[in-house]
Amino acid sequence: MKRITIKEISKALNVSVSTVSKALNDSYEISEATKERIREYAKKHKYRPNSLALSLQKKQTKNIAVLVPSILDYFFAKILDGIEKVATERGYNILTFFSHESYEKEVNTIEMLNNGAIDGFIACLSEETLNLDKIDHFKQVIEDEVPLVLYDRVHKDLACDKVVIDNVKTAYKATRYLMKIGCEDIALVSTIDGLNVGKFRVKGYKKALKKYGHTVDKNKMVRLTDAKLLKKSVKKMLLEQNVDSIFAIDETAAVLTLQVAHSLGKKIPQDLSIMGFSNGVLSENSTPALTVVNQHGAKIGEEAAIRLIDKIEGKVDIHDISTQIIRTELIERGTTYRMYLKF
Amino acid sequence: MKRITIKEISKALNVSVSTVSKALNDSYEISEATKERIREYAKKHKYRPNSLALSLQKKQTKNIAVLVPSILDYFFAKILDGIEKVATERGYNILTFFSHESYEKEVNTIEMLNNGAIDGFIACLSEETLNLDKIDHFKQVIEDEVPLVLYDRVHKDLACDKVVIDNVKTAYKATRYLMKIGCEDIALVSTIDGLNVGKFRVKGYKKALKKYGHTVDKNKMVRLTDAKLLKKSVKKMLLEQNVDSIFAIDETAAVLTLQVAHSLGKKIPQDLSIMGFSNGVLSENSTPALTVVNQHGAKIGEEAAIRLIDKIEGKVDIHDISTQIIRTELIERGTTYRMYLKF
DNA sequence: ATGAAAGCGCTAACAA
DNA sequence: TTGTTAGCGCTTTCAT
Numbered sequence: 001m002k003r004i005t006i007k008e009i010s011k012a013l014n015v016s017v018s019t020v021s022k023a024l025n026d027s028y029e030i031s032e033a034t035k036e037r038i039r040e041y042a043k044k045h046k047y048r049p050n051s052l053a054l055s056l057q058k059k060q061t062k063n064i065a066v067l068v069p070s071i072l073d074y075f076f077a078k079i080l081d082g083i084e085k086v087a088t089e090r091g092y093n094i095l096t097f098f099s100h101e102s103y104e105k106e107v108n109t110i111e112m113l114n115n116g117a118i119d120g121f122i123a124c125l126s127e128e129t130l131n132l133d134k135i136d137h138f139k140q141v142i143e144d145e146v147p148l149v150l151y152d153r154v155h156k157d158l159a160c161d162k163v164v165i166d167n168v169k170t171a172y173k174a175t176r177y178l179m180k181i182g183c184e185d186i187a188l189v190s191t192i193d194g195l196n197v198g199k200f201r202v203k204g205y206k207k208a209l210k211k212y213g214h215t216v217d218k219n220k221m222v223r224l225t226d227a228k229l230l231k232k233s234v235k236k237m238l239l240e241q242n243v244d245s246i247f248a249i250d251e252t253a254a255v256l257t258l259q260v261a262h263s264l265g266k267k268i269p270q271d272l273s274i275m276g277f278s279n280g281v282l283s284e285n286s287t288p289a290l291t292v293v294n295q296h297g298a299k300i301g302e303e304a305a306i307r308l309i310d311k312i313e314g315k316v317d318i319h320d321i322s323t324q325i326i327r328t329e330l331i332e333r334g335t336t337y338r339m340y341l342k343f
Numbered sequence: 344m345k346r347i348t349i350k351e352i353s354k355a356l357n358v359s360v361s362t363v364s365k366a367l368n369d370s371y372e373i374s375e376a377t378k379e380r381i382r383e384y385a386k387k388h389k390y391r392p393n394s395l396a397l398s399l400q401k402k403q404t405k406n407i408a409v410l411v412p413s414i415l416d417y418f419f420a421k422i423l424d425g426i427e428k429v430a431t432e433r434g435y436n437i438l439t440f441f442s443h444e445s446y447e448k449e450v451n452t453i454e455m456l457n458n459g460a461i462d463g464f465i466a467c468l469s470e471e472t473l474n475l476d477k478i479d480h481f482k483q484v485i486e487d488e489v490p491l492v493l494y495d496r497v498h499k500d501l502a503c504d505k506v507v508i509d510n511v512k513t514a515y516k517a518t519r520y521l522m523k524i525g526c527e528d529i530a531l532v533s534t535i536d537g538l539n540v541g542k543f544r545v546k547g548y549k550k551a552l553k554k555y556g557h558t559v560d561k562n563k564m565v566r567l568t569d570a571k572l573l574k575k576s577v578k579k580m581l582l583e584q585n586v587d588s589i590f591a592i593d594e595t596a597a598v599l600t601l602q603v604a605h606s607l608g609k610k611i612p613q614d615l616s617i618m619g620f621s622n623g624v625l626s627e628n629s630t631p632a633l634t635v636v637n638q639h640g641a642k643i644g645e646e647a648a649i650r651l652i653d654k655i656e657g658k659v660d661i662h663d664i665s666t667q668i669i670r671t672e673l674i675e676r677g678t679t680y681r682m683y684l685k686f
Numbered sequence: 687a688t689g690a691a692a693g694c695g696c697t698a699a700c701a702a
Numbered sequence: 703t704t705g706t707t708a709g710c711g712c713t714t715t716c717a718t
Contacts, residue, residue, distance in 0.1 A: 003459070003487070005695060016705045021697060031703060048458035052404065053695035056395045056710050063438070071424055074624075077414045084414075084441050088448075093460075095406070096439045098427050105431075115391035116346070116711090117436075144346065255628050262630055281417075285598050285625055287605055348711060359689045364713060374687055396711035399694050459695090690717075701706070 067123035082301025120147035147311035171204025182339030183245035187220040245273035269337035288334025410466035425644025463490035490654035514547025525682030526588035588616035612680035631677025
């Protein structure tokens with residue numbers, strides 16, 4: 001059965017299109033009798049207003065675009081889930097795009113969409129974009145006054161709303177916690193050294209070490225993207241260096257570190273404490289379960305969506321930009337040994 | 344800077360809107376000189392055609408809706424990733440909705456969208472929908488002749504395209520493999536007994552047992568949704584029953600089973616073999632890594648998208664419906680002990 | 687080679 | 703209370 005239009009209803013019922021439109025929108029101008037007649041006919045023929053025509057007219061689509069580096073990453077999945085939740089509640093649909101860390105995909109997506117197809121953007125910069133340091137496509141969005149909210153991986157030169165965590169502070173907290181429970185030689189392992197957030201975490205780690213009189217030792221920092229190479233390096237470090245704990249600043253690093261430790265026959269946490277970052281399924285289900293600093297993915301997504309929609313609906317002035325910092329939390333589980341609790 | 348329209352260009356250049364339209368579409372009717380003038384002006388003022396107006400006119404949105412039970416499930420994330428890949432390649436955007444296994448959310452989503460907002464649906468039935476056995480909302484979509492492709496969790500009464508795996512056969516294969524490598528007492532653990540796919544897998548398991556002369560023993564089947572209860576039951580089973588292997592028909596079941604086995608001090612795979620289903624991050628990163636029957640999530644998504652878009656673009660007749668069965672594969676890893684290889 | 691006009695489906699200001 | 707008309711931004715026939 002073909003979809004029916006307002007025009008066809010008007011013809012069938014011998015009234016004008018505007019009468020039909022008003023009746024269907026329950027306008028006070030139309031008599032109850034006419035309304036009833038029209039409603040009945042509409043219902044019978046399963047009338048559904050064409051959303052494109054509405055959008056064109058109202059100049060708003062109720063669609064928002066969401067750019068995600070990778071949906072296979074649990075942290076981003078949680079963020080997207082949070083975004084979708086709020087969007088649905090507030091009557092918006094989300095168009096999702098996975099950049100797979102490609103600058104080109106990111107640019108293409110934005111260019112394709114920045115033409116009235118959506119009411120706003122929620123995005124996380126791809127790794128390549130960050131490395132290339134090319135952000136003109138986002139600048140264009142801002143210039144066009146299309147609402148834009150960046151999350152997690154942001155850029156200081158982009159004057160728009162942001163929802164992030166404090167990576168430096170969180171890493172600082174995590175490192176300090178390890179010292180608190182008695183660790184003396186805290187190593188660091190990272191598979192995300194190419195990301196600004198990764199660098200921030202290293203910064204926080206170093207800061208904490210210095211603050212409490214420890215020295216930063218290059219030999220106790222393994223920062224590699226390749227899993228095999230990283231495991232090899234961690235193994236070497238564990239064998240050659242004096243290390244009683246490891247701060248793995250991303251989930252992959254944590255899992256790999258745990259595997260190396262197991263393969264070396266280390267008892268976790270007695271022989272070695274491990275602190276993870278971000279609370280994914282892997283961290284939760286490892287043996288032992290990982291102690292981590294958790295970033296609330298869902299919350300990040302929700303806040304980003306709230307902010308964006310507030311902007312879209314004019315509840316917040318388009319020029320009023322803010323950076324929202326979502327709190328992180330330490331979850332103590334099985335990979336850290338609490339010798340005592342200092343300070 | 345506000346976005347510019349074709350009308351404004353026409354005014355500025357003192358030509359008609361149709362001339363501008365044709366010029367921008369590189370029509371042969373327009374002189375090169377005029378085209379150049381118009382193109383230049385358009386470029387200078389960053390003209391972008393309004394996609395809504397185009398959609399309204401062409402009666403196609405280049406948007407497809409994707410319904411996913413939960414994006415936090417790695418298997419579904421892979422499927423969505425596959426869908427997005429194909430959609431992007433073929434110039435379509437995807438609107439994503441997460442039902443969180445809610446019938447109501449599913450119905451609302453479909454009703455909201457079935458009005459020209461999208462060109463087609465790709466969906467996986469929610470658990471609640473399956474249990475309620477209410478599928479009128481999908482029937483309506485089919486009746487409206489809006490292209491629809493169902494994946495993974497489908498329904499026999501829905502006459503539309505489907506992309507699935509053969510759950511019975513795959514479970515049969517997995518069970519038979521365990522027997523092949525020498526297992527005599529194969530138990531089954533499931534956390535998805537509420538799903539039709541779960542029931543199919545149990546069926547395949549039983550079928551294999553019978554086929555090779557084993558008896559189906561209720562005491563060796565644990566089917567519970569709650570993690571705590573399930574672990575307790577599995578533990579009990581492992582202590583009281585004679586079991587040399589376990590077929591965990593979903594990833595959660597596999598992980599929990601592994602945890603119980605560890606807690607009981609079982610050596611895996613020497614004391615107990617475990618076969619998982621679906622190859623998620625957990626299966627890959629467990630210790631030991633799980634032997635699993637893998638379902639190719641990305642492939643499922645890609646095929647679903649290809650089929651849908653072919654339907655949308657009329658490359659396939661709307662009434663020509665098919666069920667595509669994606670092959671599964673056994674990945675042998677660390678949780679199965681190969682005593683020998685029978686048959 | 688260019689333009690006028692109709693139409694996609696709908697809303698809304700204005701008229702009757 | 704109901705209808706006429708213009709317009710959202712664009713494409714496309716049909717004139718010119």
